[in-house]
Amino acid sequence: MTATTTTTTTTTTEVPCMGVDCPNTAGKLECPTCVKLGIKGSFFCSQDCFKRSLLGKTHKLLHTTAGPPVDPSGEHDPWPFFTYTGSLRPAYPLSPRREVPESIPKPDYWKDGIPKSERSFEVQRNPRILNKQEIEAMRVSCRLGREVLDIAAAAIAPGVTTDELDKIVHEETIKRGAYPSPLNYRDFPKSVCTSVNEVICHGIPDQRKLREGDIVNLDVSLYYNGFHADLNETYAVGKIDEESQHLIDTTRKCLDEAIAMCKPGALFRDIGKLIEPIAKANGCSVVRSYTAHGVNQNFHCAPTFPHYAKNKSPGAMKPGMTFTIEPMINSGVYNDEHWPDNWTAVTRDGKRSAQFEETLLVTETGVEVLTARKDRKRFYP
């Protein structure tokens, strides 16, 4: 448990310098390329010694042996020296970037990855109140988002790769005249987030085949007619163990109860106060680093509020606001770490994590689940 949290404490006095024929002990200076590749212990006594080793190519050999794929199929772990928290490994290479037809209207970040409109203080601070037309547009986007998620979810089976799920999401999205919101959002490379087992969120679809007993979260977002929809669910791949099922059930319960408390005047900070006790009572923990968020013309905007109890988030719900609730619940500790791709968030202890998300609209009397599945409750109370 928590193997990676202690990896940084090398007693530097006993480490010899990696430099060729260098008699010195190394200080605290480490090769940056090795750090990036996850190769441990590449300490040098000085910049000079390091330079000689690189120019003489001896040290560089270490970098190249870490690099190229060895599997004849071309599949490989891009960071073989990285200390993973659990048993899941990425399976690279990623498929080429998928194209979106020119005719489809795109959000402002589609080309350079920078969501410019989201970055204003106003957008991040004050939740928008949508008018009737805007609400109708949100309804349409969210209905499309639900359709896409359900289609992709139906394809989940042992042997299917997350990249194949990405292809389905991408094609079903553009077929509907919509843009897959994750694609190139802050340089995210794919059209959906696929988070398997210990991945909390933002997993990147790759060549790994789903296995019997896995759990996988599909987080679908799309942009249609100027409005984003955002929803996700966690699914079982084949038959899963009891603990995983319990985790999934607990997470769904957290979301459902949180939705039921939404109405004008309800406080955003109270969502977490309701969710955390449910998670705890079920032996689970609530992820802290990721939050719920407003969603409308912007993918991520005010209000942002967490899913854990003790929080200072300002603001009360008002009719016309649209936002997500998306608790990430862990079987073990709440802490998260990131893979070197800077996206994939995993549990620090490698235990499993589940998540459910819906896009909600505050109505005059309660809340409407804009992304509700057909067989689930849409209006509260």
Added chain:
Amino acid sequence: MMEDDEEIPELLEAPTGHDYNVRVPLTILTGYLGAGKTTLLNYILTENHGRRIAVIMNEFADTADIESRTINVSSDTGLTEEVLELANGCLCCSVKDSGAAAIEKLMQKKGKFDYILLETTGVADPGPIAAMFWQNEELASDIYLDGVVCVIDSVFGVKQLEERREGWVNEGLRQLACADVVLVNKTDLATPSQLTSVTTLIAQINPTVPHFPTQRGMVTLDHILGLRAYERLSMLPTVFTSLGVPCEDDHCHDASHVHSHTSGHLDDVSSCVLKVPPLDAVQLSRLDEFIRSLLWDNVLLRVDAAELKTDFEILRCKGIFSSDGKQFVLQGVRNIYDINEVNGEEDAMANGKVAFIGRGFGDGRVLIQCLQQYLNIASP
């Protein structure tokens, strides 16, 4: 992989085995241009041999817009410049601000700092930055806000704080309003009367703040670092002792509060205080309701009249009061606030206090009266 003609990268300094669970305190250093912030910084750095102190220079005011910035990391081995990088994983649907996330990432890469000093520009308002770091603490952040230190020039301080120009906001007032401790610097250059005027003015604008006279920034570091100003109760009793002075306004006959005036303009920074007797559960929840309405929506709740929309700007609020035999502390900066139960102090206060510092409420009479009535506290 690297080519021969490519530059040889700089070696990285490995993390030095600090406990991951130790959070790093961050102190915001504010004050007018020329008040002596840099002198104080240098003093702290030389006084603190062996500690790794990261000094982040200014321009954090608009943190939402940071893409890549540099910061200076000072330790006893010298000053280095580091580039702050953004981590995608920390940004997307995370309230963790890009600035805080970038500092954390740098610490992961370069080893933890023992302390972070954030020096704002002389014209910056530290409020939003303080609020940002304070709110970020919840996110299992590696950094916590320790406090805001304001340096004021004892010779020119009064002139600077009293300066008014049409359509211009005197940030010096906001800096003082937001401060958890004030250094009255350059006392060796000031006349006794200058010293008295500046300390009187400080007490008027921010009656809750302790202040220390200094020369060339030399101060016992315990007075300014490691305050835990946002979580510790021990700050508050000393803070409120200066509030025993009743209102000096001849027109005001309400002994339940004290308030102060700056130079009479309504848009000036001023403060007001309400004495709060032990509250019952209903009053406690009404206090919370009143404060959130005021801080989030700028609306004064009234019992016998419609809600009152205001254009107040509450920069800071603090309070200590009891309810049901328990003691509570209120802390607020801008629209972020927290009411927490605290334990410890033996002499449970029979009379609590709630203080507001901000702009636009003048002598604060309306605010205080509304709160008093909303809590159903009898006027003496």
